[in-house]
Amino acid sequence: MSSQPLLPQQSHPNPRTSTGTPRKLILTTILVPILLIAGIIFVGIKGDGVPKDDLGLARYYLKSSPVIDGHIDLPEFARAFYGNNISAFDLNKPSKGHVDIPRIREGSLGAFFWSIFVECREDNGKDFLHPTFQVRDTLEQIDVSNRLIEKYSDTFAFAGTADEVEVAIKQGKVASLYGLEGGHMLGNSLAVLRTYHQLGVRYMTLTHSCNNAFADSAGIFEPVEERWGGLSPLGRALIPEMNRVGILVDLSHVSDKTALQALSITRAPVMLSHSAARHFNNMSRNVPDEILAKIGRGKHQVDGVIMVNFFPVFASAKPDEVDVAYIADEVEYIVSKTGKHHVGVGSDYDGIESTPKGLEDVSKYPYLFAELIRRGWTQHELSLLAGGNFLRVMRGMEETSRRLRKDGWEPSGVIYDKRRDLDPVEWEL
Ligand SMILES: [Zn+2]
Numbered sequence: 001m002s003s004q005p006l007l008p009q010q011s012h013p014n015p016r017t018s019t020g021t022p023r024k025l026i027l028t029t030i031l032v033p034i035l036l037i038a039g040i041i042f043v044g045i046k047g048d049g050v051p052k053d054d055l056g057l058a059r060y061y062l063k064s065s066p067v068i069d070g071h072i073d074l075p076e077f078a079r080a081f082y083g084n085n086i087s088a089f090d091l092n093k094p095s096k097g098h099v100d101i102p103r104i105r106e107g108s109l110g111a112f113f114w115s116i117f118v119e120c121r122e123d124n125g126k127d128f129l130h131p132t133f134q135v136r137d138t139l140e141q142i143d144v145s146n147r148l149i150e151k152y153s154d155t156f157a158f159a160g161t162a163d164e165v166e167v168a169i170k171q172g173k174v175a176s177l178y179g180l181e182g183g184h185m186l187g188n189s190l191a192v193l194r195t196y197h198q199l200g201v202r203y204m205t206l207t208h209s210c211n212n213a214f215a216d217s218a219g220i221f222e223p224v225e226e227r228w229g230g231l232s233p234l235g236r237a238l239i240p241e242m243n244r245v246g247i248l249v250d251l252s253h254v255s256d257k258t259a260l261q262a263l264s265i266t267r268a269p270v271m272l273s274h275s276a277a278r279h280f281n282n283m284s285r286n287v288p289d290e291i292l293a294k295i296g297r298g299k300h301q302v303d304g305v306i307m308v309n310f311f312p313v314f315a316s317a318k319p320d321e322v323d324v325a326y327i328a329d330e331v332e333y334i335v336s337k338t339g340k341h342h343v344g345v346g347s348d349y350d351g352i353e354s355t356p357k358g359l360e361d362v363s364k365y366p367y368l369f370a371e372l373i374r375r376g377w378t379q380h381e382l383s384l385l386a387g388g389n390f391l392r393v394m395r396g397m398e399e400t401s402r403r404l405r406k407d408g409w410e411p412s413g414v415i416y417d418k419r420r421d422l423d424p425v426e427w428e429l
Contacts, residue, residue, distance in 0.1 A: 058369035059108065061379050061386075066110025066169060067365045068387030070307030070344055071179065071252075071274035073115045073351030074099050074148070075141045084144045091152055098349035101155050103363035104174060111165050111175035111387065113273060115351065116141045116201065120184040120210035127418040128188060128213040135192060138185040142178065142199050149176050160200055162394040165387075179250065179273055182208030183215060183238070188416040190241050202394070203248035203271060206235065206258060209285075213416055214238050215262075216255040223255060223284040230257035231265075237414035239265045244409045246401035248394065251275075252309075252346070256288060263294050268400035269303035269393040270295070274346030276314040277333050286314060292337040303396055305389045306334050307346030312354050324358035328371040331385065340381050344390045 051057045077097045082088040091101045118137040124130050149156040157173035159165045168175035178200045184207070186192045193204070207217035211227040214235035218224075228235065239262055242249055249266050251259045252275045263270065278286035287306060295304040308330050312319035315326060334343050349355075349362055358367050369382055377385075415422055 054370040054373045055366060057373055058366040061382055062108035062366055062369060065383035065386045066108045067345055068110060068390050069112040070346030071115050072099060072112045072349050075114050075145045076117050077350040078144050084140060086147050086151060098361040103361050106363040107365045109362050110169045113177045113179035114145045115181050116178050117181040118185060120182055120208045122210055129418060134185050135187045161398060162391045177202050179203040181205050184212040188213040190412050190414060194245055194411060197245045197247055201247060203250045203273060205250040205253045207254050215258040218253055218255045218284040220285045221283050230261040234416050237412055241412040243268045243400050244404045246398060248397050259291050263302050266302060269396035271304055271393055272306045274307055274309040274348045276309045277330050279333055280330060281316050289337060295338050295342050305342055305344045305393045307344035310347045310356055310359055311352040312356055322356040324367050324371050327356055327359060327368060340384055341389055343385055
């Protein structure tokens with residue numbers, strides 16, 4: 001890996017011209033000497049201007065390698081508190097949640113997954129066939145995200161690829177990706193998965209806190225009763241279709257068996273968009289060492305990124321004790337199992353009822369990075385944690401999708417075998 005930060009240091013001037021003067025002339029006679037002088041001055045300042053204190057240094061590093069957060073519930077916040085009426089709140093003003101534009105800027109948040117989420121139902125019928133409004137509600141959550149990105153287009157830019165994330169960040173925008181939080185939102189249909197991809201979805205957690213037609217969930221504190229023993233037959237068809245379409249398999253929220261089986265099937269890198277380590281708190285929702293051991297680039301491992309959840313209730317059996325240092329301990333524990341190329345940040349902001357001391361909202365990421373600087377992390381290592389690891393995983397997923405399509409993989413025709421509505425009609429001629 002290169003020792004360069006995730007993104008090169010930005011130079012802010014954007015030398016556009018709309019005058020009738022020939023552009024070449026301006027560049028050669030005026031701009032080039034000015035830029036050369038500015039460059040010399042800039043280098044001089046940079047050399048002397050590197051902050052000496054840990055927090056200042058963290059902010060300085062995050063300018064060129066901003067945070068890419070794997071899971072933020074801003075769309076759910078809009079739904080739960082404002083009924084998706086985006087005129088009822090102003091993201092340029094202090095939010096009662098954890099996310100608003102001034103704090104995004106203060107915290108060097110360069111990109112995040114907008115979590116597209118609606119509740120799963122515990123009482124969805126034995127075969128998950130009870131009619132629901134989950135597909136409608138999911139479309140509403142994509143719609144409210146689209147509207148917020150458009151309304152605040154000075155800040156946000158939709159990104160559907162790793163390259164688009166980097167371009168948006170270089171343009172000073174906050175790259176906005178969509179992640180679907182639970183296979184229950186597919187209405188038991190691979191056709192819906194493909195359509196969500198067209199609408200911008202780039203990861204999907206296979207379950208939320210309930211089992212669904214594809215897979216068993218981890219539940220939250222205790223495992224829920226198994227339905228499939230991991231993946232269902234439909235779930236075994238889902239994973240390769242996600243690989244082909246270009247949607248990351250997200251193993252947060254799933255049962256251990258689901259995760260292990262998905263890891264044995266996937267052809268693309270995986271992610272855990274917002275998971276805490278079970279080592280620190282023995283909850284079924286948290287990722288166990290057995291699964292951490294499967295993430296990597298060695299033999300019998302799958303490339304992936306574990307993005308650390310900030311929710312104190314997941315992090316510790318004593319949530320009041322969770323602070324920046326505790327979350328840094330979690331990051332370092334995951335690193336002790338996987339190395340520094342497989343860790344990231346997945347705060348769960350706007351979707352959690354409490355936050356760690358010192359990581360109260362999106363303005364506070366630099367404090368985590370400052371803590372890790374104190375512990376000896378280098379600029380390059382911090383750039384991997386901030387977003388470099390995630391971008392590698394996303395590029396791996398994109399490459400797999402391209403390869404499978406090139407190899408002639410067609411859209412999957414698998415239909416959930418419990419459905420009867422697609423049975424062919426008997427024609428009487
Ligand atoms: Zn979640």
